[in-house]
Amino acid sequence: MERSVSPYNENLAPSGPLVLCDVTLREGEQTAGVSFTQEERLGLVQRLDEAGIQQVQLYNTWHGDQPDEKALEINAGLCALPHRQIKTEVLNFNTTDMTRLKQMIDLQAEAHPDVIHASFSLKAAGENELCERERKIRETAEYIAGKNIAGKNIACNISLLDSTRSDSRILQRMMGAAARSGASRVRLADTVGVASPGGIQNMCQLACQSAASHPVILGIHTHNDFGLGLADALAGIRGGATLIDGSVNGLGERCGNASLIEIIMTLEGLYGISTGVQLSKLLELSRYVAEISGIPVPSNAPFVGKYAFSDSLAAHIALSLQDPFAVEGIRPETFGGRRLAFLSKNITEDVLQLLAEKQHLSLSKEELPRLYAMICQLSAPGTGTVLTEDDLPRLAAAIKE
Numbered sequence: 001m002e003r004s005v006s007p008y009n010e011n012l013a014p015s016g017p018l019v020l021c022d023v024t025l026r027e028g029e030q031t032a033g034v035s036f037t038q039e040e041r042l043g044l045v046q047r048l049d050e051a052g053i054q055q056v057q058l059y060n061t062w063h064g065d066q067p068d069e070k071a072l073e074i075n076a077g078l079c080a081l082p083h084r085q086i087k088t089e090v091l092n093f094n095t096t097d098m099t100r101l102k103q104m105i106d107l108q109a110e111a112h113p114d115v116i117h118a119s120f121s122l123k124a125a126g127e128n129e130l131c132e133r134e135r136k137i138r139e140t141a142e143y144i145a146g147k148n149i150a151g152k153n154i155a156c157n158i159s160l161l162d163s164t165r166s167d168s169r170i171l172q173r174m175m176g177a178a179a180r181s182g183a184s185r186v187r188l189a190d191t192v193g194v195a196s197p198g199g200i201q202n203m204c205q206l207a208c209q210s211a212a213s214h215p216v217i218l219g220i221h222t223h224n225d226f227g228l229g230l231a232d233a234l235a236g237i238r239g240g241a242t243l244i245d246g247s248v249n250g251l252g253e254r255c256g257n258a259s260l261i262e263i264i265m266t267l268e269g270l271y272g273i274s275t276g277v278q279l280s281k282l283l284e285l286s287r288y289v290a291e292i293s294g295i296p297v298p299s300n301a302p303f304v305g306k307y308a309f310s311d312s313l314a315a316h317i318a319l320s321l322q323d324p325f326a327v328e329g330i331r332p333e334t335f336g337g338r339r340l341a342f343l344s345k346n347i348t349e350d351v352l353q354l355l356a357e358k359q360h361l362s363l364s365k366e367e368l369p370r371l372y373a374m375i376c377q378l379s380a381p382g383t384g385t386v387l388t389e390d391d392l393p394r395l396a397a398a399i400k401e
Contacts, residue, residue, distance in 0.1 A: 001268055001269060001272075001279070001330065001334055002325075002330070002331055002334070003269050003270075003272070003329055003330045004325040004328075004329055004330075005269070005270055005329050009270060009271070011271075012234065012237060012238065012267075012271040012273065014237050014242055014273065015208075015240045015242060016217075016242045017242065018237070018242050018243075018244060018267070018273070018275060019054045019055055019087075019217070019242060019243045019244070020053050020054050020055070020244055020246065020260065020263065020264065020275060020277065021053075021054070021055040021056065021057060021089065021219070021243060021244065021245050021246070022048050022053050022055070022056045022057065022246065022247065022248065022260055023056075023057045023221070023245050023246065023247050023252070023257060024044060024247040024248045024249075024251055024260075024289060025041055025044065025045075025056065025057060025058055025059050026057045026058070026059065026060055026091065027057075027247045027251060027252035027253065027256075027257050028247060028248075028251040028252070028289070028293060029059070029060070030252060030253035031251045031252060031253060031256070031293070031295065032253075033294065033295075034251065034293045034294065034295065036059075036292055036293075037292075038074055038077070040292040041059060041074060041078060042077070042078065042081070043288065043292070044248075044288065044289065044292070045078050045081060045084070045086065046081065047281070047284070047285050047288055048086055048285070049081070049084050049085055049086040050278070050281055051277055051278050051281035051282065051285055052085075052275075052276050052277045052278050052281075053086055053260070053277060054086065054087060054276070055086060055087040055088075055089055055114075055115070055243075056086055056087070056088060056089065057089045057090075057091060057117070057245075058074075058075045058078055058079075058088055058089065058090050058091070058113070059071050059074050059075055059078075060091060072107060072108075072110075072111065075088075075090055075108075075111045075113070076110065076111040076112070078111075079111045079112050079113050079114075080111075080112070087114040087115060088111075088113045088114050088115070089113060089114065089115035089116075089117050089157065090108045090111060090113045090115070090116055090117065091117045091119070092104045092105060092108065092116070092117065092118050092119070096136070098136060098139060098140075101118065101136075101140060102143060105118070105140075105143060105144055105147070109147050109154060112152065113154065114154065114155060115154065115155045115156075115157050115185070116144045116147070116154050116155070116156060116157070117157040117158075117159055117187075118140045118141075118144065118156075118157070118158055118159070119158075119159040119160075119161050120133060120136065120137055120140075120158065120159070120160060120161065120174065121133075121161045121162065122160050122161065122162060122163060122166035122167075122170050122171060122174060123162065123166070124170070130170065130173070133174065134173060134174060134177045137158060137174055137177045137178050137181065138177050138178075138180070138181040139181075140156075140158070141156050141158055141177075141178050141181035141182045141183040142181050142182050144156035144182070144183075145181070145182030145183065145184070146182070155184045155185065156182055156183045156184055156185070157183065157184070157185045157186070157187055157219070158178040158183045158185075158186050158187070159186075159187040159188075159189055159219075159221070160174055160175070160178075160186065160187070160188055160189065161189050161191050162189065162191040162192070163188040163189050163190065163191075163203060164188075164189075164190040164191075164194060164195035164199060164200070164203060165192075165194065168203075168206060171188075171203070171206065171207065171210070172206060172207070172209075172210040173210075175207045175210040175211055176210045176211060176214075178211075178216070179210070179211035179213075179214040179215070179216045180213075180214050183216055184216060184217060185216055185217035185218070185219055185243055186207070186211070186216050186217075186218060186219065187218075187219030187220070187221055187243065187245070188203060188204065188207060188218070188219065188220055188221070188236075188241070189221040190220075190221065190222045190223055190232060191221075191223065192223060192225060192254075193222065193223030193224055193225030193226055193228070193229065193232075193254070193255065194225065194226065195222075195228075195232060196228065196232075197228060197231045197232055197234070197235035198235065200220065200222070200232045200235040200236050200239060201235040201236070201238045201239040202239065203239065204218060204220060204235075204236050204238075204239025204240050204241050205239045205240060207239075207240070208239070208240040217242055217243050218236075218240055218241045218242060218243065219241060219242075219243030219244070219245065220232070220233060220236030220237075220239075220241040220243070220244060220245065221245040221257075222236070222245070222257065222258045223252065223254065223255065223256070223257055223258075224250060224252070224255045224256045224257060224258065225254055225255045227255075229246075229250065229256070229257055229258030229259070230258050230259060230262050230263060230266065232258065233245075233246065233258040233263050234263075234266065234267075244263060245257065245258070246258045246259060246260030246261075246262075246263045246264075247259070247260055248260050248261065248285055248286060248289040249261070249286055249289050249290060249293070249295065249297055249301075249304070250262075251289065251293060251295065259302075261282050261285070261286055261303055261304055261335075262302055262303065264277050264279070264282065265279070265282070265302070265303045265330070265335065269329060269330040269334075270329075279334050279335040279336075280334070280335060280336050281335075281336070282303070282304065282335040282336065283303075283304055283335055283336035283337050284336060286304040287304075303332075303335060303337065304335075304337070306340075307340065307342075308332070308337065309328055309332040309337060309338065309339040309340065310339065310340040310341070310342055310388075311327060311339075311340075311341055311342065312341075312342035312344050312346045312347070313346050314346060314347050314348040314350075314351040317341045317347070317351050317354075317355070318350075318351050318354065320339060320341075321354055321355075321358065324339060340388050340389060340390070341355055341388060341389040342386070342387065342388055343375045343379065343387035343388060343389065343391060343392070343395075344375065344376075344379045344387065345375075345376045345379070345380075347372065347375065348372075349368045349369065349371075349372050352368060352371060352372060352375075353368060355389050355392060356392060356396065358389075359389070359392055359393065361392060361393060361396050363396060367396075367399055367400070370399045371395060371396065371399050374395060374398065374399060375387060375395065378395075
């Protein structure tokens with residue numbers, strides 16, 4: 001990827017191959033007002049697969065303590081997508097009833113997922129409750145790890161809820177229990193988005209030390225309540241996490257999750273780390289999720305916002321026409337985007353001429369001032385009109401009439 005970034009950036013060296021896990025189907029539907037149809041779920045998984053995202057969390061199949069038969073059928077259909085490369089992960093809700101949990105796991109396994117995920121809270125009232133929690137984590141990990149459906153082993157993910165507000169000794173204890181009992185991955189969750197990047201890094205380093213004798217894939221799940229979802233995900237990588245959660249457009253409950261696309265583009269563009277993702281598919285992916293969720297992408301959203309690579313100042317537009325890296329760090333064409341010049345009072349006649357030539361439009365010396373005056377009038381404060389270089393042919397034709 002062509003890029004022009006700061007030479008003062010620190011290095012980021014993942015401890016192993018990164019696995020990017022999309023959580024849009026689950027977290028997205030925890031966003032107020034969002035509900036996907038089965039066709040939309042299939043469309044999203046297919047687009048994630050085509051883009052090269054390595055793993056996807058599927059639809060929540062439990063409401064209260066009862067299985068949702070329709071949701072189980074939906075997940076079975078998603079797992080059965082032909083020729084898919086993306087790994088599928090199904091979730092089970094947090095329960096203290098082991099008989100019920102095993103029933104849930106058995107039902108989930110019938111869909112033939114690649115990963116079964118079980119969640120446990122790290123909060124406990126005392127030593128007796130901690131011992132019981134530890135026993136259930138061990139029993140669950142052993143049960144999932146022993147699953148073999150149609151000759152296919154199913155990986156076990158143990159998720160430790162609200163990890164960032166847990167006692168470090170409890171975190172180490174439960175992390176070790178999961179690792180020793182057959183879990184191939186353990187996910188730490190900043191459930192309510194209250195950890196700083198330094199805190200996330202420290203926690204992940206501690207977790208890795210706790211499982212050193214039985215190495216597992218460490219995952220990190222971050223939320224954006226303090227606007228740190230992306231920074232926390234990167235800090236997790238620094239601390240040893242290699243399974244990184246994110247959602248398309250940052251969808252998720254409350255303030256959302258770390259944006260999957262921002263994670264990918266930051267790794268690739270800022271740190272030069274190859275993610276294996278087809279970057280040219282990301283803009284289409286973002287637009288699809290905006291369409292099916294009904295939540296538009298802010299125009300200034302990094303990378304995928306309509307105006308993410310736009311300029312209105314004449315000097316900046318002139319520079320971008322000569323050398324785009326003068327005003328941007330990566331080329332928007334990398335991920336299917338484009339740069340755009342605004343037309344407003346901040347433009348000049350000289351730059352208008354350059355933009356016209358770019359589109360092979362002919363403007364005389366007499367027409368340029370008239371065009372500039374029209375632009376100023378149409379985009380004046382209070383009009384609410386946004387003009388871009390795409391409007392130039394129409395405006396140029398208007399002044400010639």
